[in-house]
Amino acid sequence: MDWKTITQIDRRYLYIILFIFVSIPLLSPLNLPILVGEHAQAMYDTTETLSAGDIVVCSFDFGPATIPENRPQAKGFLFQARELGLRVVATAFWASGGPLGEDILRDVYGSDFPAIPEYGTDVVYLGYIPGNEVGMQTFGDDTWTAKGTDHYGTPMADIPLMQDTRAAEDLSLWCEITSGTPGEQQVIQFVQGRHGGPAALPLVVGSTAVSVPGMMPFYAAGQIVGILNGLSGAGEYESLLAGAYGYPTELLAPLDAQSVAHVIVILFIIAGNISYVLTRSSGGKEK
Amino acid sequence: MSLVIKRYIPLVITFLMGIIMVIATYFFAPGTPARDATALLTGSVDILVVMAGVIGLIVLIRHHSVNISKRGRFWKYSIFTIIGVILYLIIGLYGVATHPQHLMYASDLFAWVYNNIYVSMDMTIFSLLAFFIASAAYRAFRLRSLEASILLIVGALMLLGRAPVGGAIWEGLPTIATWLLNVPNTAGNRAITIGIAIGAILLAIRQLMGIERGYLGPEQQ
Amino acid sequence: MIPPELDLFAAIFGVFATIFIYSFLWKENPLSRAVEHLFIGLAAVFTLAFMYDAALTQGVWGTARLYEGNLIWAIPILISLMYFFFFSKKYFYLYRYPVSIVAGIMAGMMITGMIQSNFLVQIQSTAQLPLVGAGVWEGWPPPGLDSIIIIIGIITALSFFFFTWEHTGILGVSTKIGRYFLMATFGAAYGGTVMARMSLFIGRLRFLYETSYSDWFWAWYLVPIAVLCVVGVALWQRSKPQAED
Structure with a gap:
């Protein structure tokens, strides 16, 4: 067999293999079991310790590019918060998160959101707060200065929940759904760090898998208490919520597809290395 | 005199603003008037950065309009950009007209177009990376040295351990992946975090001292 | 309220946009480029919209803002207009004023935020690791x-x-x-x-396989049509090699 030919295989064949094999489990799920990891369990447990009436922030700091990961994370957290009777101040420090967050809130609180009875008392949507980390710091210091109205133009002073939420000191938990900057590190630096540290304002994070390795030092230091690691973290969280509250699961098939995609990438790496070794041993040079 | 207005006053403003932020953080407790004043200051910055983005928008529209009028490279595609601008702007202005508070971004139809049209394109463009990464896995990752091998083996263990397939193959794989994240990765990333912190602090100090001036734009203007 | 029929339009548009953009993987072509340019146009207006809203909800409408007579919020709005001197050769230096305010505040924040959270706490946490x-x-x-x-x-x-x-x-x-x-x-x-x-x-594939409308339309019905469009354009391009892209 000509190993050089295999080394120089057209990339488009690889694309087709990926497309076909990842499609299979979506059309016919394998139903692989989901094992809940330490980080997702910590996120769930931390939220469970809160009592009804506690105020939590849910911040949609992501863009369309990470919807498959961040959306189920945010949806799960809002569901758990609603079940526990927590009061949710939802917001976004990414402009792209504004409409996405509203869509998720409609999924959880009903399609009539914000025209629902609990709007303003148990849940409020502030929408996009400009200024990136500067906006975050302002929000932590004085919520009314960070933005004059909610997402729909109602002044802060007219919203009962915002009467009780004047600064970071009033919050019991910050849930950061993020895929970049500003994200969890900015919350740690400019909100949590300025307002009593992790003991006063615990932070849980739902993140795209790219960023999770980088936030582990903060997790080890206790600045972050729970993490949902990409799609698999969302799946683990979803299975915990399904067990406790009968939350409808929807990530089994996508996680099967994720498994297949990972195996394919590993097989590509192995195949690439085999052809590399064989090309070298036959005295050839890899292109 | 003109040099004072053109260069020195902006540098002094930068210095003062930075020092105010540092002093307010370290010397005034939350809730004190001085700290509230800094919240007002940062709240004002929220508006300032907003306007900075408008500049980028104008530059983009100008670029594509000029490209069409001069029949530049790919000018036919610039027409699509301008069509996108005009259509979405009409929807936005309709939103402004119908929204009770005259908001554009928060208006229903504008948000719908974002969530259903824009998002489709954005997600697909970024998902192209999945294919490139698969191709790179085949072509670029070679066990040439011990360092490369560590990178590959850790990467492969993470891939297996963080997806359900890992647990299905062997229950220990997810535990290994979590350990890799919690221990060696924490060590390496903490070193990087500390390094970045030192770099960022030094850069900020240089900026406040007026040594780093790139943010002010070209010198001669 | 948004008419539900628009969801059908979204599904149709989504399938064509997805396949056209994926056709880039085969070869860059007029369809993928057209969708990319359309995307840039929408992105530009989206930027304008959130900025417009941010200025209104932050400076004008809300509690203790301009609308309620608090004139202090006029100051940042006026200063922010100085950004437009970016386009003037003569008065370019005025553009530096708002930039210097933002840069100063960000630098000050960076010093306080980084020292505490990314430097001191990281060292402290390492020193507190259990050994005995x-x-x-x-x-x-x-x-x-x-x-x-x-x-x-x-x-x-x-x-x-x-x-x-x-x-x-x-x-x-x-x-x-x-x-x-x-x-x-x-x-x-x-x-x-x-x-x-x-x-x-996987998210994109789920869109193609799972999106439906009123039980009679599934998004994947349109996938072959979109692929045929791409093939058609590729053949048309091949027949006119001298044509501009």
């Missing part, structure tokens, strides 16, 4: 061993970034070990990157 005490050396791997690995990893990896002396002798050994830790870190990052990108691709 009940349960520290029990189980496998024992927490004490993890602590030692993390401490060695941080010190050696930090030494890798130390360029004052040449990396020989003890420093050479340390930087070598540090390099292995950094490689493990990059390996974890690589794993995370693959996970994230594959999730995105």
Whole structure:
């Protein structure tokens, strides 16, 4: 067999293999079991310790590019918060998160959101707060200065929940759904760090898998208490919520597809290395 | 005199603003008037950065309009950009007209177009990376040295351990992946975090001292 | 309210946009380029919209804002208009004023935020890792061993970034070990990157396979038509090799 030919295989064949094999489990799920990891369990447990009436922030700091990961994370957290009777101040420090967050809130609180009875008392949507980390710091210091109205133009002073939420000191938990900057590190630096540290304002994070390795030092230091690691973290969280509250699961098939995609990438790496070794041993040079 | 207005006053403003932020953080407790004043200051910055983005928008529209009028490279595609601008702007202005508070971004139809049209394109463009990464896995990752091998083996263990397939193959794989994240990765990333912190602090100090001036734009203007 | 029929339009548009953009993987073509340019146009207006809203909801409408007679919010709005001197050659320097305010505040914030959270707390947390005490050396791997690995990893990896002396002798050994830790870190990052990108691709596939409208329309019905469009354009291009892109 000509190993050089295999080394120089057209990339488009690889694309087709990926497309076909990842499609299979979506059309016919394998139903692989989901094992809940330490980080997702910590996120769930931390939220469970809160009592009804506690105020939590849910911040949609992501863009369309990470919807498959961040959306189920945010949806799960809002569901758990609603079940526990927590009061949710939802917001976004990414402009792209504004409409996405509203869509998720409609999924959880009903399609009539914000025209629902609990709007303003148990849940409020502030929408996009400009200024990136500067906006975050302002929000932590004085919520009314960070933005004059909610997402729909109602002044802060007219919203009962915002009467009780004047600064970071009033919050019991910050849930950061993020895929970049500003994200969890900015919350740690400019909100949590300025307002009593992790003991006063615990932070849980739902993140795209790219960023999770980088936030582990903060997790080890206790600045972050729970993490949902990409799609698999969302799946683990979803299975915990399904067990406790009968939350409808929807990530089994996508996680099967994720498994297949990972195996394919590993097989590509192995195949690439085999052809590399064989090309070298036959005295050839890899292109 | 003109040099004072053109260069020195902006540098002094930068210095003062930075020092105010540092002093307010370290010397005034939350809730004190001085700290509230800094919240007002940062709240004002929220508006300032907003306007900075408008500049980028104008530059983009100008670029594509000029490209069409001069029949530049790919000018036919610039027409699509301008069509996108005009259509979405009409929807936005309709939103402004119908929204009770005259908001554009928060208006229903504008948000719908974002969530259903824009998002489709954005997600697909970024998902192209999945294919490139698969191709790179085949072509670029070679066990040439011990360092490369560590990178590959850790990467492969993470891939297996963080997806359900890992647990299905062997229950220990997810535990290994979590350990890799919690221990060696924490060590390496903490070193990087500390390094970045030192770099960022030094850069900020240089900026406040007026040594780093790139943010002010070209010198001669 | 949004008429539900628009969902059908969204599904149709989504399928064509997805396939046209994916056709880029085969070869760059007029369809993929057209969708990309349309996307840029929408992105521009989206930027304008959120900025317009931000200025209104932050400075004009809300509690204690301009509408309620608090004129202090006129100051940032007026200063922000100075950004437009970016386009003037003569008065370009006025553009520097708002920039210098933002730069100063960001720099001041960076100093306070970074020192506390990314520097001091990280060192403090490392110093507090358990090495002795009940349960520290029990189980496998024992927490004490993890602590030692993390401490060695941080010190050696930090030494890798130390360029004052040449990396020989003890420093050479340390930087070598540090390099292995950094490689493990990059390996974890690589794993995370693959996970994230594959999730995105899976998200798009789910859109194609799962989107439906009123039980009679499924998005994947249109996939072959979209693919035929791409093939048609490719053939048309091949027949006119001299034509501009």
